[in-house]
Amino acid sequence: xxxxxxxxxxxxxxxxxxxxxxxxxxxxxxxxxxxxxxxxxxxxxxxxxxxxxxxxxxxxxxxxxxxxxxxxxxxxxxxxxxxxxxxxxxxxxxxxxxxxxxxxxxxxxxxxxxxxxxxxxxxxxxxxxxxxxxxxxxxxxxxxxxxxxxxxxxxxxxxxxxxxxxxxxxxxxxxxxxxxxxxxxxxxxxxxxxxxxxxxxxxxxxxxxxxxxxxxxxxxxxxxxxxxxxxxxxxxxxxxxxxxxxxxxxxxxxxxxxxxxxxxxxxxxxxxxxxxxxxxxxxxxxxxxxxxxxxxxxxxxxxxxxxxxxxxxxxxxxxxxxxxxxxxxxxxxxxxxxxxxxxxxxxxxxxxxxxxxxxxxxxxxxxxxxxxxxxxxxxxxxxxxxxxxxxxxxxxxxxxxxxxxxx
Numbered sequence: 001x002x003x004x005x006x007x008x009x010x011x012x013x014x015x016x017x018x019x020x021x022x023x024x025x026x027x028x029x030x031x032x033x034x035x036x037x038x039x040x041x042x043x044x045x046x047x048x049x050x051x052x053x054x055x056x057x058x059x060x061x062x063x064x065x066x067x068x069x070x071x072x073x074x075x076x077x078x079x080x081x082x083x084x085x086x087x088x089x090x091x092x093x094x095x096x097x098x099x100x101x102x103x104x105x106x107x108x109x110x111x112x113x114x115x116x117x118x119x120x121x122x123x124x125x126x127x128x129x130x131x132x133x134x135x136x137x138x139x140x141x142x143x144x145x146x147x148x149x150x151x152x153x154x155x156x157x158x159x160x161x162x163x164x165x166x167x168x169x170x171x172x173x174x175x176x177x178x179x180x181x182x183x184x185x186x187x188x189x190x191x192x193x194x195x196x197x198x199x200x201x202x203x204x205x206x207x208x209x210x211x212x213x214x215x216x217x218x219x220x221x222x223x224x225x226x227x228x229x230x231x232x233x234x235x236x237x238x239x240x241x242x243x244x245x246x247x248x249x250x251x252x253x254x255x256x257x258x259x260x261x262x263x264x265x266x267x268x269x270x271x272x273x274x275x276x277x278x279x280x281x282x283x284x285x286x287x288x289x290x291x292x293x294x295x296x297x298x299x300x301x302x303x304x305x306x307x308x309x310x311x312x313x314x315x316x317x318x319x320x321x322x323x324x325x326x327x328x329x330x331x332x333x334x335x336x337x338x339x340x341x342x343x344x345x346x347x348x349x350x351x352x353x354x355x356x357x358x359x360x361x362x363x364x365x366x367x368x369x370x371x372x373x374x375x376x377x378x379x380x381x382x383x384x385x386x387x388x389x390x391x392x393x394x395x396x397x398x399x400x401x402x403x404x405x406x407x
Contacts, residue, residue: 007032009144017137018266019127021089026052031085036262051076055086063138070105070119071097075138079145089141093128100361106372107364112312113354113372121255125262183212190281194239195246197288206278213277228273232264235277239284247294248287249305256283299326300338307347311354312374315347348384351375355385359397366393
């Protein structure tokens, strides 16, 4: 099988499965790489030696299932031609991960809270495959790569049923003017609700948005799922713009927008798209509630954004100053004036908010939580936590409904 055939086969498998696929040489260099899920830089498949050692012992059609420390799974098989290359399909999941399990993975790999967010979004975008499904994919993969790919050619198309009737613009406007105007009005209402972080209004309008989506399901005649997916993509963009208007940094918006783009494309039912729409509006609204820097001057917005994006790492005044281009004394004075607290207090405040979320569950350990949220000194973490909540981290964990800061 030629390199071109291997490339074409890999593209076909990716098109059918929507799972990333790569052909890799013994030294770990990718020859072919077709990727939708860009793995976070802190966690990528790089343990190729044990995979090659195992696969070299396999007979024909043998394959290996590999699961890494982040519970990302891959299927690997050796190519017949050339025989020094391996095809790897993945990542995917073999089970749905709970919040506690994700926290354990983060703690075990010493990831920060920023990396926790990236990993969680990756998990949400991946398919969950049962054992028989994995075997079916491996069977498909080994058979397709063992022979030359033959391209199919459509020779005829037979379609039954009435053909769509094209209506004039005047007829469409007459029939649907009221519906169109109502759709635009409701779209404006939900974008305003997201931009202002109004969860009550978003919840109330979600049912209306579902009806709007259903009204667009015939945009492409005979393909209601494709039509609804296209509207979902548009709505994802509308929500992203609304949240940005509400003061959320583009880095967060890019992550969530990419996540929902993948989830939309992988849905196979209209009901699944309805659920995604509800989840999308709630999550964008939550971003505004927790991460908005609107109301601050541009300089303080940039400073607050820098802090929020780097909470899991050490943050100094000089780092912030260098990032936004100002001087320390001026920034400190303006920050206190606009935010109502010093930069150090703001950093600690945001870190404790995140620490409380982790402490509401039995894992990870208090020491791990301190490190994950940017506190390199456990005693300092305990002192700050008690100052802001009135309890030690252990007391808060034992009484998860205890009082304390919420945002």
